[in-house]
Amino acid sequence: MEPGSVVGFETANAPLALSTGSQRSHVPIVTLLLCGACSVLFVAISARGGQHSWESFGAWGYLPAERVWDGAYWSLVSSAFIHLALWHVAFNVYWLWVLGAPAERVLGSMSYLGFVLAASFVSSSVQLGVSGSTGYGASGVVYALFGLMCASRESVPEFARALGGNTALLFWGWLLGCILATRAGIAGVGNGAHVAGLLFGLVVARLVILKTVRRTLALSGTALLVAVSLVPLFWSPWSSTWVGYKAYRAHVAGDYDAAIAGYRRSIALGGDGVWALENLAFAYRSAGATKEYEATIAELRTADAAAAAEVEADIGESRDDTQEKQQ
Numbered sequence: 001m002e003p004g005s006v007v008g009f010e011t012a013n014a015p016l017a018l019s020t021g022s023q024r025s026h027v028p029i030v031t032l033l034l035c036g037a038c039s040v041l042f043v044a045i046s047a048r049g050g051q052h053s054w055e056s057f058g059a060w061g062y063l064p065a066e067r068v069w070d071g072a073y074w075s076l077v078s079s080a081f082i083h084l085a086l087w088h089v090a091f092n093v094y095w096l097w098v099l100g101a102p103a104e105r106v107l108g109s110m111s112y113l114g115f116v117l118a119a120s121f122v123s124s125s126v127q128l129g130v131s132g133s134t135g136y137g138a139s140g141v142v143y144a145l146f147g148l149m150c151a152s153r154e155s156v157p158e159f160a161r162a163l164g165g166n167t168a169l170l171f172w173g174w175l176l177g178c179i180l181a182t183r184a185g186i187a188g189v190g191n192g193a194h195v196a197g198l199l200f201g202l203v204v205a206r207l208v209i210l211k212t213v214r215r216t217l218a219l220s221g222t223a224l225l226v227a228v229s230l231v232p233l234f235w236s237p238w239s240s241t242w243v244g245y246k247a248y249r250a251h252v253a254g255d256y257d258a259a260i261a262g263y264r265r266s267i268a269l270g271g272d273g274v275w276a277l278e279n280l281a282f283a284y285r286s287a288g289a290t291k292e293y294e295a296t297i298a299e300l301r302t303a304d305a306a307a308a309a310e311v312e313a314d315i316g317e318s319r320d321d322t323q324e325k326q327q
Contacts, residue, residue, distance in 0.1 A: 026105045026109075028101040028109075029109060030109045030112055030113050031097060031100035031103075031104050031112075034116065038083060038089055038092065038096070038138060041060055042082075042084075042089040045057075060078075061075055061079060062075065062079040062082040063079070065242070065245070066245050068233065069245055073121075076120070076121050076124035076125050077117055079124060080123070080124055080141055081120075081138060082136040083137050084136070088137055092142055093138075096138055098162060099142060099146060100112075100116075102149075102161070103145050103148060103159075106156055106158060111208070115208075116141055116144075118200070119140065119197055119200050120140060121229065122144075122197070122200050122225060122229040123140025123141065123196045123197040124193060125196075125229040125233060126195070126196035127190045127192040128236075129239070131190070131192060131239075132239035132240060132242055135192075137193075139190065139197070140190065140193030140197035141197060142197070143171070143175070143195075144197035144198065144200045144204075145201060146198065146201060147198040147204075148201035148204055148205045148209070149162055149163050149201075149205075150168060150202070151202045151205035151206060151209075151210070152205040155210060156209065178191055199225055200225055203218050203221040204218075206218030206221075207219055239269070240266045240267075240270050241271060243262055243266045243271070244262065244266035244271050247261070247263045247266060251279060254286075256284075257287075259279070259283045260284065260287070263280045264280070273303055277299055277303060277307075278300065278307055281293055281311050281315075284296055285315055
């Protein structure tokens, strides 16, 4: 999540639909439920003895990128409420409550719920696009709430109070710090989700809260951001993971030429070289390209001798099975 300097928006003609009194009397039930969901899911995952595998995560709605590309788009929303570390869930639940409660009072429960679900989808999808992997955690949603408040706090006193003190500085500093830490290889953080969430909150604030002459521009910006977030679901040629996924799908379909080209490109993009070489060897063998197969096995043997031996053993067993059937 990240905050930035105050965004200067024109707010002279931006009266709020809700009175201060009605906002304060509204119980933020959706925020309570969201915080509870994050907490309960964390306890449930932890209770399984730290079995951090896709099989165990899948039971709670956190799926690998390949499953998303296969059509499990809903997991981009459900994964936003999954946390694997105590500090992570504590940090996100705290800010989800601090920022979410006033946002729900101002927007109303149903509009607020729609905002949270849309923010989780957009931030998760952008994270998938920039990293080639699915992220988890509610920080993208929290940054969307921060962006919403940061853009409209001059018009909404409750937002100004929520961002009082050093809160805004903390968010901007955390955003920058996470980006630098990721670039330095110190930590792996979902910066794509943070930035996308922030931008989503900023544009939605102008669309929903700030009634200015630039509302049409805000609508266009919101639509563009949503459209961009949909692209990684179907097309990510810059991602080694997506290219490898497409190569594997071609391999399974028997299109060995496309599979071979895809595996090579995945390696060139910095993907899992051992996995790609293993599948390359199988693809060459299936295509009857003996010389290329032998060259790939030699390349794999240099990278991982054990993996090369397993491939050769699997191909040998497959050859023996074929011969037995022919006899």
